[in-house]
Structure formats: structure tokens, C-alpha cells
Amino acid sequence: MPLQALRNFIRWEAAGGLLLLAGAILSMLVVNSPWAAMHSGVLDMRAAVVLGDFAIDKSVLLWINDGLMAVFFLLIGLELKREVLEGQLSSRDQLLLPVIGAIGGFALPALIFYLFNTGDPTALKGWAIPSATDIAFALGLLSLFGKRIPLSVKVFLASLAIIDDLAAIIVIAIFYTDTLSLNALAIAGAGIAALVLVNLFGVKRTAVYITIGVIIWVAVLKSGVHATLAGVVVALTIPLRTKDGSPSPLRTLEHSLHPWISFAILPIFAFANAGVALDTISMENLLNPITLGIIAGLVIGKQVGVFIPVWLAIRSGIVSMPERANWLMLYGVSLATGVGFTMSFFIGSLAYEDLGNEYASAMKLGVLSGSAVSLIMAAVVLLLATLRAGKPPVDTLEDGAGASAASAK
Numbered sequence: 001m002p003l004q005a006l007r008n009f010i011r012w013e014a015a016g017g018l019l020l021l022a023g024a025i026l027s028m029l030v031v032n033s034p035w036a037a038m039h040s041g042v043l044d045m046r047a048a049v050v051l052g053d054f055a056i057d058k059s060v061l062l063w064i065n066d067g068l069m070a071v072f073f074l075l076i077g078l079e080l081k082r083e084v085l086e087g088q089l090s091s092r093d094q095l096l097l098p099v100i101g102a103i104g105g106f107a108l109p110a111l112i113f114y115l116f117n118t119g120d121p122t123a124l125k126g127w128a129i130p131s132a133t134d135i136a137f138a139l140g141l142l143s144l145f146g147k148r149i150p151l152s153v154k155v156f157l158a159s160l161a162i163i164d165d166l167a168a169i170i171v172i173a174i175f176y177t178d179t180l181s182l183n184a185l186a187i188a189g190a191g192i193a194a195l196v197l198v199n200l201f202g203v204k205r206t207a208v209y210i211t212i213g214v215i216i217w218v219a220v221l222k223s224g225v226h227a228t229l230a231g232v233v234v235a236l237t238i239p240l241r242t243k244d245g246s247p248s249p250l251r252t253l254e255h256s257l258h259p260w261i262s263f264a265i266l267p268i269f270a271f272a273n274a275g276v277a278l279d280t281i282s283m284e285n286l287l288n289p290i291t292l293g294i295i296a297g298l299v300i301g302k303q304v305g306v307f308i309p310v311w312l313a314i315r316s317g318i319v320s321m322p323e324r325a326n327w328l329m330l331y332g333v334s335l336a337t338g339v340g341f342t343m344s345f346f347i348g349s350l351a352y353e354d355l356g357n358e359y360a361s362a363m364k365l366g367v368l369s370g371s372a373v374s375l376i377m378a379a380v381v382l383l384l385a386t387l388r389a390g391k392p393p394v395d396t397l398e399d400g401a402g403a404s405a406a407s408a409k
Contacts, residue, residue, distance in 0.1 A: 017136040017143075044060070066228065070228045108297075116290075129367065131168070133337045137371070176347075185225070188219035276361060295369050298340050302335075
């Protein structure tokens with residue numbers, strides 16, 4: 001079951017990567033068309049929920065970034081909990097290699113961005129932008145090679161990206177939090193306590209968790225902490241196992257959310273956030289330290305930060321090479337982690353919120369350029385790696401069930 005869940009996860013993420021790309025391309029086309037004003041007008045339109053004296057009044061763009069992305073973070077939390085309890089992150093041997101890669105791949109891009117923007121406190125708010133990995137795009141690229149990329153390599157990339165997401169969640173909670181409202185935090189805390197009690201009493205209906213989760217989301221939204229973190233908190237309280245052997249609430253919810261996230265929420269997010277007006281692109285914009293810091297962080301920082309620590313760990317015998325992998329494949333995967341896109345855009349929108357179009361344009365140009373260069377370089381290296389590897393043998397991870405059945409005969 002854990003391996004099947006992992007296969008399903010990889011399949012959904014890979015398929016969603018294509019629609020994510022379509023959303024980004026459509027956003028670029030619309031922003032550079034006669035409909036650009038309509039696009040920005042819709043995103044700037046106010047939408048409010050009012051109950052007596054209580055109101056949530058936000059632009060459509062913020063409803064997408066604070067509301068829909070909370071559902072995305074809910075899915076991240078579910079995947080993280082499942083992988084830690086019974087998946088690829090549940091043992092030291094499985095966990096160590098992606099952790100080593102994730103630490104280097106998160107720290108070095110941030111350092112590179114800092115070096116490009118040192119002395120500019122406003123620009124430095126975006127230090128974490130190039131540290132993120134877009135798991136949908138990265139796994140989508142690997143899926144194009146089919147079984148020529150062994151499942152062990154896809155597992156390594158998926159695990160590394162999940163750890164990257166966890167690091168991003170921690171960064172958002174610590175560094176992108178506004179002035180705190182203690183009353184709202186107290187309400188959120190009471191909601192979390194209620195979720196823990198519901199879990200301890202063995203409640204299996206996910207509707208109960210989601211209902212309390214909506215209350216927590218509203219409280220977190222009003223508290224000054226970014227509202228998407230409520231999704232992660234709710235996910236960690238949803239039970240993975242049941243005492244009576246009934247279907248897992250966590251797996252059921254995860255399975256239900258995947259198509260909505262992959263085929264609706266992430267493409268909508270890309271359509272709302274990825275557009276860059278081409279008439280704003282100039283040599284001055286390309287040489288903006290924010291743009292250069294993001295590009296260098298994604299293209300150079302990610303590949304070096306992931307590959308060198310992984311190479312050292314494998315060569316020193318601390319960990320073993322993933323099954324059927326070779327160095328060129330691992331280097332290609334390291335390049336693929338430089339596709340930041342969704343998480344980079346999300347962190348960038350928090351870092352430069354309300355700071356004007358100059359910062360937003362530099363951020364978007366950096367993320368799009370750095371991600372595109374990383375994607376192309378990764379595709380070339382992985383193609384060379386698969387050609388060198390030749391025809392793939394039976395993958396004991398992917399076809400283990402069939403191999404066992406054959407041996408039994």
C-alpha cells in the first residue's frame with residue numbers, strides 16, 4: 001500500500017505539471033494581449049464574506065493565494081504525514097539521502113540570492129524564493145522518460161521536494177508573518193486542540209476535520225500568520241490508520257484532493273500569478289539584482305547544493321546510490337530541482353506583497369527564467385543519462401509484485 005500510494009502521488013504530480021505549464025503559458029498570453037486589463041481587473045476585484053460585524057474582504061488574487069493555496073498546503077501536509085509514518089521518509093536509510101540533498105538545495109540558493117542583494121533590506125525579503133522546488137514540474141519532466149528513469153530516482157526527487165516544501169512551510173511561518181493578533185491565535189489554538197481531541201476519540205469522518213479546519217483557517221487569516229499554514233495543521237491531525245480496519249481517512253482525502261489540486265487549483269494559481277508583460281522586460285530588468293539572484297539561485301544554487309552533498313554522501317559510503325541510478329541521472333535530477341515555479345511564485349508574492357510592480361516583475365522574471373533554464377538543462381542531461389543507460393531492465397520497485405508472482409510459479 002505505501003508503494004502504491006507513492007506511485008499514485010507521482011502519477012498525479014506528473015499529469016498536473018502539464019496543466020500547470022498550460023496555466024503559466026495562458027497567463028503570459030493574456031497579460032500580453034488586449035485582454036490584459038480585464039485579467040488584472042478580475043484579479044483586483046474585491047470579494048467579501050460578511051456575517052454581521054465579521055467580514056473577510058479580499059481581492060480575487062488573495063482569495064486564490066490565501067484560500068485555494070491553503071487547500072494545496074493541506075495536501076502537502078497529508079503527503080508529508082503519510083510519507084513520514086509509513087512511506088519513503090519512515091526509515092533512516094530512505095530519509096537520509098533526500099534530506100542531505102534538500103539541506104544543500106535549500107541553503108545554497110538562499111545564500112546566492114543574499115550575495116546578489118546584500119545591502120538592500122527590501123530585496124532581501126525574497127531570500128527564500130530560489131530555494132523552492134516545484135514537485136509537479138520536476139516529476140512531470142521525469143515522467144516523459146517513462147521507465148528509463150527508475151522509480152528509485154523518482155522517489156528520491158519526490159522525497160527531496162516534500163522536504164523542500166516542509167522547509168518552505170517553516171520559512172513562511174517564521175519570516176512571512178505580520179503583526180500577531182493574540183485573540184485570533186487563541187481561537188486557532190482552541191481549534192487545533194479540538195482537532196487533536198477529535199483524532200483521539202477516533203472520529204473518522206473527514207468532514208468534521210474540514211469544518212473545524214475552516215474555522216482555524218479564518219482565525220489564522222486574522223492572526224497575522226499566513227493562512228495557508230492552517231492547511232498543514234489540519235492535515236497533521238487527520239488519522240492515517242483506523243482501529244477497525246476501515247478505509248484510511250487520510251488516504252481517502254488525499255486521493256480526493258489530488259485531481260482538484262493538479263487539474264484546478266495549481267493551474268488557476270499559475271494563471272493568476274505567472275504573467276509578465278513583455279514590454280516591461282529590458283536589460284535593466286534582466287540585470288536587476290533580484291532577477292539575477294533568483295536565476296543564479298535556481299540554476300546554479302539548486303544543482304550544486306543538491307548534487308555535491310549527495311555525491312559526497314554516496315562516495316563516502318554514508319548512503320547508497322538509488323537502485324539502477326547513475327551519476328548523470330542524479331545530476332539531471334539536481335538540475336530539475338531548480339524548477340521553482342509554484343512555490344517560488346508563492347514565496348515571492350509574500351515577500352514583495354504591496355511593494356509595487358517593480359519588485360513583482362523582477363521576481364516573476366527571475367522565477368520564469370531560472371525555472372525554464374533549469375528545466376531545459378535537466379531535460380538534456382536526463383536524455384543523455386537514459387541513452388547511456390540503454391534499455392531499462394525490470395524495475396524491482398515498480399514491478400515487484402509481478403516479479404514475486406513469477407518467482408512463486
